[in-house]
Amino acid sequence: MLIKTVQDAMNEQIKNEFYAGYQYLSMAAYFESANLPGFSRWMRAQSQEEMEHAMRFYDFILDRGGNVVLGAMEGPTVEFGSPLEVFEEALEHERTVTAQINALYGLAAGENDYASQTFLQWFVTEQVEEEKNTGDVLETLRMIGEGSEALFLLDRELGNRANVEQPEAG
Numbered sequence: 366m367l368i369k370t371v372q373d374a375m376n377e378q379i380k381n382e383f384y385a386g387y388q389y390l391s392m393a394a395y396f397e398s399a400n401l402p403g404f405s406r407w408m409r410a411q412s413q414e415e416m417e418h419a420m421r422f423y424d425f426i427l428d429r430g431g432n433v434v435l436g437a438m439e440g441p442t443v444e445f446g447s448p449l450e451v452f453e454e455a456l457e458h459e460r461t462v463t464a465q466i467n468a469l470y471g472l473a474a475g476e477n478d479y480a481s482q483t484f485l486q487w488f489v490t491e492q493v494e495e496e497k498n499t500g501d502v503l504e505t506l507r508m509i510g511e512g513s514e515a516l517f518l519l520d521r522e523l524g525n526r527a528n529v530e531q532p533e534a535g
């Protein structure tokens with residue numbers, strides 16, 4: 366049986382992960398409008414990953430005999446000034462998620478909830494990867510500055526991200 370404090374915090378994290386997905390989807394729309402389809406594809410993939418993260422918590426709560434309670438979400442950011450600004454916000458967001466995961470891990474450890482700690486290990490590792498991937502793009506954008514040719518090449522490179530479905534044609 367899942368301890369109530371851990372269950373409540375995991376329900377909150379379902380919302381946080383969906384919110385991250387919502388943010389990335391909004392960023393994908395910005396890039397699509399800015400004629401940067403590779404960036405948009407990268408963000409769509411990121412958004413899908415966040416939905417999967419949310420569902421991991423969802424399934425875990427149910428597997429432990431807990432109650433899933435979905436909370437209300439705020440709207441995402443809808444206006445962005447530049448690709449650099451988007452990735453600054455994305456990295457900031459990932460750091461927030463890392464702090465959320467660490468707090469959850471600490472809570473589970475304090476409650477001697479070993480199953481939850483084992484489950485959360487995956488997220489601890491995943492956050493290292495998430496911050497690295499986002500940070501790498503941000504660093505490249507900082508190096509590029511205003512160079513539109515380099516931005517075009519980066520867009521092509523990011524578009525090669527494999528784990529996202531192409532939008533339906535037509």
Ligand code: FEO
Pocket residue numbers: 382385414415418459462495
């Ligand atoms: Fe689910 Fe990007 O953190």
